Amino acid sequence: METAGKHILIVGVDDSEHSIYALEWTLDKFFSSTSSNLPFKLIIVHARPHAASIIGLAGPGAADVFPYVELDLKKAAERVMDKAKGLCEQKLVQNVSFEVLEGDPRNVMCDIVDKYQASILVVGSHGYGVIKRAVLGSVSDYLAHHAHCSVMIVKRPKTKH
Numbered sequence: 001m002e003t004a005g006k007h008i009l010i011v012g013v014d015d016s017e018h019s020i021y022a023l024e025w026t027l028d029k030f031f032s033s034t035s036s037n038l039p040f041k042l043i044i045v046h047a048r049p050h051a052a053s054i055i056g057l058a059g060p061g062a063a064d065v066f067p068y069v070e071l072d073l074k075k076a077a078e079r080v081m082d083k084a085k086g087l088c089e090q091k092l093v094q095n096v097s098f099e100v101l102e103g104d105p106r107n108v109m110c111d112i113v114d115k116y117q118a119s120i121l122v123v124g125s126h127g128y129g130v131i132k133r134a135v136l137g138s139v140s141d142y143l144a145h146h147a148h149c150s151v152m153i154v155k156r157p158k159t160k161h
Helices: 017-030 051-055 062-090 105-116 130-136 139-146
Strands: 007-013 040-048 097-102 120-124 150-154
Touching (some): 007 017, 007 062, 017 040, 017 062, 017 120, 017 150, 040 062, 120 139, 139 150
Parallel strands (some): 007 040, 007 120, 040 097, 120 150
């Protein structure tokens, strides 16, 4: 894909519905034209956690579990990227770069923004409440404050019960 004069738009994806919605929204809003002269180069990034961060300090036997956790994380990353690739194909968006990087999503996304000197980073909002956000932290909130580009946080519309 010709990148001269094009801005870099990065979409962070994970296995959540919120993330996939943000990708779909981005494809509809920024890449709906079939023209190859779009102003953005699209890079879709998945931050895969380290197996060690999942296992933690599990004590004796953790080494036995490590290969299984590692394999499961790789398969999960493949599923996420397959879903993203499928959405791009469905929306007729071509010449997309896909990257799976290992690490904390906060650091991975900030690093990839810097690496490509991205103009826009798009992420989904999990819609956590105040308590859950305080306990778990908010990746989107962190990125809004620390990424060196504009950050677009896409929220899924609330569904009616």
